[in-house]
Amino acid sequence: MRSIKKVKQVVFILIVSILTLSFYSCTYRDEKTSSIKRLIDETDDPSLNNEEQKNSEDTIISDSEVSYTTEKVYIDFSTPYATYSIINDGYATLYKVNRNVANFKNKTVAVNAGHGTKGGEKIKTFSHPDFSPKLTGGTNAEGSILSSAVSAGMTFENGMTEANANLVVAYALKDKLLDSGYSVLMIRENDDCRLDNIARTVIANANADAHIAIHFDSTDNDKGIFYIAPYNDERYLGMEPLKSNAQNIRKLGNSIIEAFREMGEKIWKDKGTLQGDLTQLSFSTNASVDIELGDKKTELTAEKAEIFAEGLKKGVDKFFE
Numbered sequence: 397m398r399s400i401k402k403v404k405q406v407v408f409i410l411i412v413s414i415l416t417l418s419f420y421s422c423t424y425r426d427e428k429t430s431s432i433k434r435l436i437d438e439t440d441d442p443s444l445n446n447e448e449q450k451n452s453e454d455t456i457i458s459d460s461e462v463s464y465t466t467e468k469v470y471i472d473f474s475t476p477y478a479t480y481s482i483i484n485d486g487y488a489t490l491y492k493v494n495r496n497v498a499n500f501k502n503k504t505v506a507v508n509a510g511h512g513t514k515g516g517e518k519i520k521t522f523s524h525p526d527f528s529p530k531l532t533g534g535t536n537a538e539g540s541i542l543s544s545a546v547s548a549g550m551t552f553e554n555g556m557t558e559a560n561a562n563l564v565v566a567y568a569l570k571d572k573l574l575d576s577g578y579s580v581l582m583i584r585e586n587d588d589c590r591l592d593n594i595a596r597t598v599i600a601n602a603n604a605d606a607h608i609a610i611h612f613d614s615t616d617n618d619k620g621i622f623y624i625a626p627y628n629d630e631r632y633l634g635m636e637p638l639k640s641n642a643q644n645i646r647k648l649g650n651s652i653i654e655a656f657r658e659m660g661e662k663i664w665k666d667k668g669t670l671q672g673d674l675t676q677l678s679f680s681t682n683a684s685v686d687i688e689l690g691d692k693k694t695e696l697t698a699e700k701a702e703i704f705a706e707g708l709k710k711g712v713d714k715f716f717e
């Protein structure tokens with residue numbers, strides 16, 4: 397009897413999940429322009445869960461006709477800080493550009509669409525590798541020894557969720573990077589990534605040369621673009637791995653801001669940086685940036701997503717130059 401009950405429960409959960417997924421894709425089908433629809437539709441692409449892709453080393457031809465292979469990348473618990481993560485049974489997807497591509501670059505960029513882990517805000521992970529409290533406030537208050545494993549993110553004035561907008565820009569950026577010969581580690585590809593911020597960072601540390609987390613801020617004054625630079629305080633800058641990595645973080649952040657500046661995009665307070673203490677920065681060992689592409693006032697159209705992706709790609713070019 398118990399097993400029948402269990403089967404019924406599983407069937408019920410499956411039906412609810414399917415209904416939720418179809419609602420999720422339908423809500424956007426009506427209102428967004430075709431390109432964004434395509435990008436959002438891709439997030440429901442069943443091929444991402446396809447058995448064949450599990451061991452895939454098959455060559456796939458993308459939209460841009462760049463030839464690449466895909467593989468699933470799980471957390472490696474022998475890498476530094478991996479055991480600090482709690483939500484870590486998901487995987488990232490590595491899109492590996494083939495070496496014979498004309499503009500092949502021997503570099504991998506982790507594209508991390510911020511937020512998008514269901515229930516992630518209720519689970520707590522250490523704010524710092526040395527268990528010290530957070531030094532600045534934000535989603536998690538100053539003084540917190542523990543921070544949300546993944547916070548929920550904001551909702552734009554037009555009703556779109558930040559998590560979804562981040563994913564749209566992430567997909568546009570993936571295509572641009574592949575077109576330019578970079579391999580791409582897509583950390584999140586749907587609305588429920590089973591990797592918390594530490595797991596995402598640890599996987600990016602081990603498998604990518606640079607890590608770009610895409611966000612929009614929760615203010616509503618159309619502030620423009622900025623990145624979160626490591627909080628300028630000896631307690632933070634003296635803590636490993638940040639101590640050895642802060643310079644790298646600033647270099648990538650400044651390269652991205654310069655690229656957007658050259659494109660004539662609005663940069664927040666001209667400098668385009670805000671100091672902060674973030675889980676991503678605290679656990680990164682590679683060039684790692686939290687970029688805020690705007691705020692609640694931003695209207696993310698397909699064209700705008702392309703512009704954001706272009707600026708980020710150019711920033712990556714500048715960083716590796």
Ligand SMILES: [Zn+2]
Pocket residue numbers: 510511549550558610611612613
């Ligand atoms: Zn965010």
